[in-house]
Amino acid sequence: xxxxxxxxxxxxxxxxxxxxxxxxxxxxxxxxxxxAEDTGWSPIHVTGGISLGLLVSGICxxxxxxxxxxxxxxxxxxxGMLLIACGLAxxxxxxSIPVYLAAWCILGMGMSASLYDAAFSALGRIxxxxxxxxxxxxxxxxxxxxxxxxxxxxxxxxxxxxxxTCLAYALLHLLVMAPLCWFKLPKGDAxxxxxxxxxxxxxxxxxxxxxxxxxxxxxxxxxxxxASVWSVHLITILTAQGYALAAAVGxxxxxxxxxxxxxxxxxxxxxxxxxxWTMISSTALVFLGFLGLQLGLPAAAALLAYGAGNxxxxxxxxxxxxxxxxxxDYPVIMGRLATPTLIAAAAAPLLxxxxxxxxxxxxxxxxxxLASVLPCLSALLLWSDLARRRDPVPLx
Numbered sequence: 001x002x003x004x005x006x007x008x009x010x011x012x013x014x015x016x017x018x019x020x021x022x023x024x025x026x027x028x029x030x031x032x033x034x035x036a037e038d039t040g041w042s043p044i045h046v047t048g049g050i051s052l053g054l055l056v057s058g059i060c061x062x063x064x065x066x067x068x069x070x071x072x073x074x075x076x077x078x079x080g081m082l083l084i085a086c087g088l089a090x091x092x093x094x095x096s097i098p099v100y101l102a103a104w105c106i107l108g109m110g111m112s113a114s115l116y117d118a119a120f121s122a123l124g125r126i127x128x129x130x131x132x133x134x135x136x137x138x139x140x141x142x143x144x145x146x147x148x149x150x151x152x153x154x155x156x157x158x159x160x161x162x163x164x165t166c167l168a169y170a171l172l173h174l175l176v177m178a179p180l181c182w183f184k185l186p187k188g189d190a191x192x193x194x195x196x197x198x199x200x201x202x203x204x205x206x207x208x209x210x211x212x213x214x215x216x217x218x219x220x221x222x223x224x225x226x227a228s229v230w231s232v233h234l235i236t237i238l239t240a241q242g243y244a245l246a247a248a249v250g251x252x253x254x255x256x257x258x259x260x261x262x263x264x265x266x267x268x269x270x271x272x273x274x275x276x277w278t279m280i281s282s283t284a285l286v287f288l289g290f291l292g293l294q295l296g297l298p299a300a301a302a303l304l305a306y307g308a309g310n311x312x313x314x315x316x317x318x319x320x321x322x323x324x325x326x327x328x329d330y331p332v333i334m335g336r337l338a339t340p341t342l343i344a345a346a347a348a349p350l351l352x353x354x355x356x357x358x359x360x361x362x363x364x365x366x367x368x369x370l371a372s373v374l375p376c377l378s379a380l381l382l383w384s385d386l387a388r389r390r391d392p393v394p395l396x
């Protein structure tokens with residue numbers, strides 16, 4: 001593949017990711033209020049849709065990984081766009097809570113087949129071991145999902161209502177995104193056949209693979225839970241620390257630029273370091289962000305650190321399994337990693353509400369700080385295992 005074709009593929013997937021994230025994961029940030037006001041449904045039922053969608057996405061993740069492993073990413077991503085289109089259409093016509101939640105179940109299936117885990121797997125199948133830079137570039141595109149889609153959603157809701165907004169996004173995925181994925185994305189290499197010798201060799205290193213898998217998985221689970229709780233309760237915790245509402249909102253807006261800035265720095269590194277260092281940096285920055293808030297340091301600095309760590313983790317979660325396990329079974333491994341992570345993200349908002357109710361804002365911040373230690377320990381354990389087994393990992 002020529003550099004021009006490579007850039008076209010990444011850009012196409014980047015466009016897909018912007019609108020896939022913007023019309024699913026970020027949709028209710030703008031539509032939750034209008035939906036509740038129009039229908040009279042409780043905020044819990046309305047916002048519960050995204051939790052249900054994430055839960056379904058997690059349940060489907062393994063199947064999606066196996067499909068990409070077997071057939072490449074083109075058909076799976078195109079199917080994801082069609083599922084999102086169907087889910088959004090049903091959402092736009094929903095007139096009862098069961099129909100509304102059914103729409104989110106369909107959206108969850110579409111999310112599983114189109115968001116980062118599926119896109120990373122598709123890049124791994126297309127570019128093989130050289131997919132790391134493509135994964136980094138794709139996260140830069142995805143970082144603009146809310147920036148692009150929130151204003152579009154707000155304009156459509158204000159002008160045409162929330163139902164028409166859902167239908168407009170459905171048509172976009174049906175008429176533009178799905179055909180782009182089907183006709184323009186490379187199919188990717190077919191899944192290589194496994195030999196008896198390969199299976200025997202894999203059995204010999206199965207223990208090492210289990211350690212490494214669970215190091216990455218445990219970090220992903222905890223970071224997903226922490227990020228979900230923090231995204232929902234950030235304002236509550238900051239105002240409890242004495243910040244005015246406007247100041248808390250302004251501080252929260254620092255997270256997005258910090259995420260993008262960290263991804264740019266990672267891309268400028270041009271793969272000079274192993275992805276384990278990206279994981280170590282990301283987990284350490286998230287911990288330092290919460291620790292800074294816990295110690296009463298300037299919130300701006302703490303949230304910049306948290307945002308940078310969160311941005312780097314989105315790269316590490318895709319690049320590290322590729323480097324550690326290789327490209328052959330990469331889609332399957334990504335599907336296995338995505339399942340517990342997405343289920344944790346689905347449960348986290350409810351857990352956060354329980355923590356706030358029982359321990360208050362200060363107690364919840366303390367627990368988030370403690371929770372952010374686990375990903376750091378997982379990163380150090382993985383680094384130690386890679387170094388001890390003399391894998392080709394630069395340790396300086």
